[in-house]
Amino acid sequence: MRLTSDLAVIGGGDTGFNISAPLDSHMYLIDGGTDAAIVDAGMGGKYGQTDRILATIKADGVSHDRVSKLFLTHYHADHAGGSADFRSKLGVEVLASPLCAKTLEAGDEETISLPFAKKTGFYPADYVFEPCPATPALVEGATITVGNLQVTAFETNGHSAGHISLLVEGGEKTALISGDLVFWGGTIIAQNIHDCSIQEYAASTIKMSGVQFDAYLPGHFQISLENGKRHIDRAAEQFNKLMIPRNAL
Numbered sequence: 580m581r582l583t584s585d586l587a588v589i590g591g592g593d594t595g596f597n598i599s600a601p602l603d604s605h606m607y608l609i610d611g612g613t614d615a616a617i618v619d620a621g622m623g624g625k626y627g628q629t630d631r632i633l634a635t636i637k638a639d640g641v642s643h644d645r646v647s648k649l650f651l652t653h654y655h656a657d658h659a660g661g662s663a664d665f666r667s668k669l670g671v672e673v674l675a676s677p678l679c680a681k682t683l684e685a686g687d688e689e690t691i692s693l694p695f696a697k698k699t700g701f702y703p704a705d706y707v708f709e710p711c712p713a714t715p716a717l718v719e720g721a722t723i724t725v726g727n728l729q730v731t732a733f734e735t736n737g738h739s740a741g742h743i744s745l746l747v748e749g750g751e752k753t754a755l756i757s758g759d760l761v762f763w764g765g766t767i768i769a770q771n772i773h774d775c776s777i778q779e780y781a782a783s784t785i786k787m788s789g790v791q792f793d794a795y796l797p798g799h800f801q802i803s804l805e806n807g808k809r810h811i812d813r814a815a816e817q818f819n820k821l822m823i824p825r826n827a828l
């Protein structure tokens with residue numbers, strides 16, 4: 580589903596679009612003309628719907644041979660679990676933060692708090708976090724070219740460690756694809772997991788409120804194609820007052 584001439588939403592489950600598996604985060608396509616990239620991979624495996632996402636990419640007018648990269652915002656299974664599927668079906672290079680890349684390559688379920696998430700019933704007990712080779716290229720300030728667009732990584736830990744947000748420039752709208760940083764209305768998802776840090780959440784949010792963009796494309800819930808910065812600004816305002824923004828869940 581095209582959002583602008585160069586951005587599309589190609590997947591997402593019960594927290595929004597319901598155009599792929601129920602547990603999937605939002606997934607986006609960055610179409611730079613000669614080259615295209617996917618952002619986030621959904622659950623993958625038997626609980627994912629990777630083939631449906633691939634069909635959506637084609638229906639949006641992007642042939643599979645143009646898709647060369649998969650960017651990951653962070654290692655949680657609803658965002659990164661489908662990486663191996665996309666790599667084997669499209670031959671994409673998977674790009675992630677160093678910690679995310681290492682964790683994904685090892686299929687390290689402990690680090691992504693999957694046993695805890697399975698125990699609570701959030702994920703199916705037999706779900707497997709499929710290992711996948713990844714390039715640890717997404718460090719602060721790294722800019723990767725996708726056709727005629729530039730994608731710049733910002734380290735935005737807080738929701739989890741090794742979390743990045745991606746600023747997409749050079750197209751119809753400047754967009755921030757923010758994974759699980761901040762959601763509509765300035766809410767956050769802080770969880771009782773080992774690598775969630777309120778202090779880092781605050782620092783990341785305040786840092787990103789200093790970056791200019793129009794479209795705000797988070798990993799769950801409502802998106803904004805204009806004036807999207809207001810969501811980050813609202814959360815930053817709370818953090819700046821010593822408060823913790825409301826949880827989105």
Ligand SMILES: [Zn+2]
Pocket residue numbers: 653655738739759
């Ligand atoms: Zn997450």
